Every structure is written in structure tokens, then in C-alpha cells.
Amino acid sequence: MxxxxxxxxxxxxxxxxxxxxxxxxxxxxxxxxxxxxxxxxxxxxxxxxxxxxxxxxxxxxxxxxxxxxxxxxxxxxxxxxxxxxxxxxxxxxxxxxxxxxxxxxxxxxxxxxxxxxxxxxxxxxxxxxxxxxxxxxxxxxxxxxxxxxxxxxxxxxxxxxxxxxxxxxxxxxxxxxxxxxxxxxxxxxxxxxxxxxxxxxxxxxxxxxxxxxxxxxxxxxxxxxxxxxxxxxxxxxxxxxxxxxxxxxxxxxxxxxxxxxxxxxxxxxxxxxxxxQLRTATDMQVQKTVQEVKFEHTEQQLKELEAGDQENWRSLLDRERADFCKTMEEWRVLLAERRKIAQDGPAKKWKLAAIQTKIRDLKFRLKMQSRRLRLLVRQSRLNAATASSIGFGK
Ligand SMILES: [Zn+2]
Ligand SMILES: [Zn+2]
Structure with a gap:
């Protein structure tokens, strides 16, 4: 066009x-x-x-x-x-x-x-x-x-x-x-x-x-x-x-x-x-998107810090990001397993329940990670504010 x-x-x-x-x-x-x-x-x-x-x-x-x-x-x-x-x-x-x-x-x-x-x-x-x-x-x-x-x-x-x-x-x-x-x-x-x-x-x-x-x-x-x-x-x-x-x-x-x-x-x-034929996004897609936006916000807020301060917090953010990728990969594997089990016969219900429990654990991990990201931003700001007030006092 x-x-x-x-x-x-x-x-x-x-x-x-x-x-x-x-x-x-x-x-x-x-x-x-x-x-x-x-x-x-x-x-x-x-x-x-x-x-x-x-x-x-x-x-x-x-x-x-x-x-x-x-x-x-x-x-x-x-x-x-x-x-x-x-x-x-x-x-x-x-x-x-x-x-x-x-x-x-x-x-x-x-x-x-x-x-x-x-x-x-x-x-x-x-x-x-x-x-x-x-x-x-x-x-x-x-x-x-x-x-x-x-x-x-x-x-x-x-x-x-x-x-x-x-x-x-x-x-x-x-x-x-x-x-x-x-x-x-x-x-x-x-x-x-x-x-x-x-x-x-x-x-x-x-x-x-x-x-x-x-x-x-x-x-x-x-x-x-x-x-x-x-x-x-x-x-x-x-x-x-x-x-x-x-x-x-x-x-x-x-x-x-x-x-x-x-x-x-x-x-x-x-x-x-x-x-x-009602179409929906999967739970995993939605959770992944929400978490990615949280990472973007955290990244954005860290950018507002002085260059020296940024480095310390950035390494923590990188650790969180690696953890997030791991969680998503585990979720993807569980979904693949669930698809296989759906065609399986014996102990099907038990296996499906076990996978559901693991998915719930992954969601809890994401929830706790969101909390840590919020803490990371709060702590980094607090540290920057303390450092600048000490500098001002001198
Ligand atoms: Zn529309
Ligand atoms: Zn619109």
C-alpha cells in the first residue's frame, strides 16, 4: 500500500x-x-x-x-x-x-x-x-x-x-x-x-x-x-x-x-x-507478555539512574531475565507434555493434574519475580537518592 x-x-x-x-x-x-x-x-x-x-x-x-x-x-x-x-x-x-x-x-x-x-x-x-x-x-x-x-x-x-x-x-x-x-x-x-x-x-x-x-x-x-x-x-x-x-x-x-x-x-x-470456534490467546502467551512489559518498565526506570549506579542493578536484572527465560522454557515443555498426555490412556487424569500443578508453580514464580522487579526499582531509587543527598551534604 x-x-x-x-x-x-x-x-x-x-x-x-x-x-x-x-x-x-x-x-x-x-x-x-x-x-x-x-x-x-x-x-x-x-x-x-x-x-x-x-x-x-x-x-x-x-x-x-x-x-x-x-x-x-x-x-x-x-x-x-x-x-x-x-x-x-x-x-x-x-x-x-x-x-x-x-x-x-x-x-x-x-x-x-x-x-x-x-x-x-x-x-x-x-x-x-x-x-x-x-x-x-x-x-x-x-x-x-x-x-x-x-x-x-x-x-x-x-x-x-x-x-x-x-x-x-x-x-x-x-x-x-x-x-x-x-x-x-x-x-x-x-x-x-x-x-x-x-x-x-x-x-x-x-x-x-x-x-x-x-x-x-x-x-x-x-x-x-x-x-x-x-x-x-x-x-x-x-x-x-x-x-x-x-x-x-x-x-x-x-x-x-x-x-x-x-x-x-x-x-x-x-x-x-x-x-x-472461539479463539483465545493462551495463558502462557498472556503471562509472558505481561512479564515482558514489566521488564521493559524496570529497564526504563534503571536508565534514569547515574551510569555507575546502573551497572550494579543491571546485573541483577540480567539474572532475573535469565530466570524468566528458564521459566518460559519450562512452561513450553510442560505444554508439549500435556498435548502428548491428552492422547495417552492410563493415569491420564493424574498426569494432567501433575502438569497443572507444575504450571501453577511457574505462575507463582512469575508473581514473585514481579515483586522482586518492583523491589529492584524501589531499592535502586532509594540508593540513588541517598547517594545524592550525601553528595549534597558535602
Ligand atoms: Zn480491534
Ligand atoms: Zn485502538
């Missing part, structure tokens, strides 16, 4: 449709939604409908557009794909095909200002909204990276009929829930306008704030971060640093209890055979 010239970014034709959409829904959410509430009030049934539609639309983007179609982390029944296509169209976040093309480009060229469609290095406003509202060369839509999705009949049907589907879905949401709760205007304001604004800005916040504030536990050389606040509204997508480290994993929050409704839905549906 040829590099797009940064100078071409000067030409910025405005896209009026998204500009008017974001401005009008935002304005209505801030004015008409509370005013109508003060005047007439919203019933609990209307709030329930709002939560339901917000969930359906948010999950369709997260579990559908993102984890199913962009990253192919699992497979599912055509009925689920149809539901995802319908409700993701209702969010007015562009067609699934265009959404996936932009997101795949984002993963491939993260933080490259010329090629990442919403590179956070170009500022919060650009990465949150502006990249969709103006013609930037980095946002030019190419379908070269979604050829596989062009063979998906549901994706292409939604792509060709996007506007009628989006309008029909929002109209249906408004009328059906308006009829059930007895107030069409209230449902237009809550289940269409407010829901759309929340779905929009939760997804957009991942591109802006999710690449600016939060933790980088799994990958430290990119801007993507784990941000718990965005996570609440983005249905688990807020574990964005993990996701950039392991985009092929159907989970974004690794642990079963980590708040990630999309992961829970995909997993629960797999028990009924509705979703299948």
Missing part, C-alpha cells in the same frame, strides 16, 4: 451527513431529552427499553462488527449475524464493511498519522470525531483489507441497503417501544437519540481517550490503553491495550469476572452451539 502524503491532509472537504448527525443528536440529548423528562417524566418501562436497545446496539458493534467480522475471533449462526447487521446499522456508525475496513487499518497502522484513520497522535478531537466529519487522506475508504467480508452475504446486503435499514430500524425501535410504553416521543428521545449518542461516544472514546489515558499492561509501545471508565459504556471494549496485544482473542477482559458483556454473551451462546 502506498504511503499517503501528510501534506494532502490540508485538503479537508466536510462530510455534512455525519457532521449534522453528531451535532443534532448531541444537541437534542443535551436539551430535548432532559426538558421532556422534566415536563412529562420518563417511566421505568421507558428506561428499561432504553437500556435494552442501548445494549442490543452496543453489543452488535462490539460482538458483531468488531470481534466477529473485523477480527474473526469466533463463528456464529446466520441469524445472529443478521441481528448484528440490523442493530449495528441502527447505531449509524457506517456500514459493517466500512467499519471493519477502517478498524483493520487502525490495527495495522496504529499511531501512524498517515495511515491510521483515527491516529490518536493527531489529537483528541481528530481521533474522537473529526476523522469522520472531514475528508482526510488517512480516512479514504479502501476495501482491499476486507475482501473476505465481501463474500459474506449478510454484510454485503447491509452495505448495499444501509440507509433504508438504518432508518427502518430506528423507526421500528421508536414505534414498537412507543406502542408498548404508550409514548412515542419519549421513546424517540430515549431509545433513539440518547441511546445513539451514548453508543457513538462510547465507541469513539476508545479511539480518543482509550488511546490517551489508562494502563498499558500488555503492550507498551503503542498508545492503546485499558480504560475502566470507557469499558462500562463500551461493553468490554475498554480493555483496549489487551485487545491491541491480542486482537484475535474473543475476550477483551481476560478473566471470567472481568466486566466484558460481549465476551460473556459469546461464551454463553457457545454452550448452546450458537457461537463456535
Amino acid at each position: 502506498s504511503t499517503v502524503s501528510a501534506n494532502a491532509a490540508e485538503k479537508r472537504k466536510r462530510y455534512w451527513a455525519p457532521t449534522i448527525l453528531f451535532a443534532s443528536t448531541g444537541l437534542l440529548a443535551l436539551t430535548a431529552v432532559p426538558l421532556y423528562g422534566f415536563e412529562y417524566g420518563y417511566s421505568w418501562q421507558q428506561w428499561l427499553a432504553f437500556l435494552l436497545v442501548t445494549g442490543l446496539c452496543g453489543i452488535s458493534i462490539s460482538a458483531g462488527n468488531h470481534r466477529l467480522w473485523t477480527h474473526k475471533t469466533y463463528k456464529t449462526h446466520w441469524l445472529m449475524r443478521l441481528l448484528f447487521a440490523l442493530f449495528s446499522a441502527a447505531t449509524l456508525q457506517n456500514t459493517t464493511l466500512n467499519w471493519c475496513a477502517a478498524h483493520r487499518a487502525h490495527h495495522r497502522y496504529t499511531d501512524n498519522n498517515d495511515l491510521d484513520p483515527h491516529s490518536s497522535a493527531r489529537g483528541l478531537w481528530f481521533s474522537h470525531l473529526d476523522w469522520m466529519m472531514r475528508e482526510y487522506p488517512s480516512g479514504m475508504k479502501s476495501h482491499d483489507n476486507v475482501r473476505d467480508l465481501q463474500r459474506d452475504k449478510i454484510v454485503m446486503w447491509q452495505h448495499r441497503n444501509y440507509l433504508p435499514i438504518a432508518i427502518a430500524m430506528n423507526l421500528a425501535i421508536c414505534l414498537v417501544f412507543g406502542w408498548i410504553t404508550g409514548d412515542i416521543i419519549a421513546m424517540f428521545l430515549l431509545a433513539v437519540v440518547l441511546r445513539m449518542v451514548i453508543n457513538h461516544h462510547a465507541a469513539f472514546a476508545l479511539n480518543s481517550f482509550g488511546h490517551r489515558w489508562g494502563h498499558r499492561k500488555y503492550k507498551s509501545d503503542i498508545s492503546a490503553r485499558d480504560n475502566p471508565l470507557i469499558n462500562i459504556f463500551a461493553f468490554g471494549e475498554g480493555y483496549h491495550n489487551y485487545h491491541h496485544a491480542f486482537p484475535g482473542d474473543f475476550r477483551n477482559g481476560v478473566g471470567w469476572l472481568a466486566y466484558d458483556p460481549s465476551k460473556w454473551l459469546i461464551k454463553v451462546l457457545s454452550w448452546f452451539g450458537i457461537t463456535r
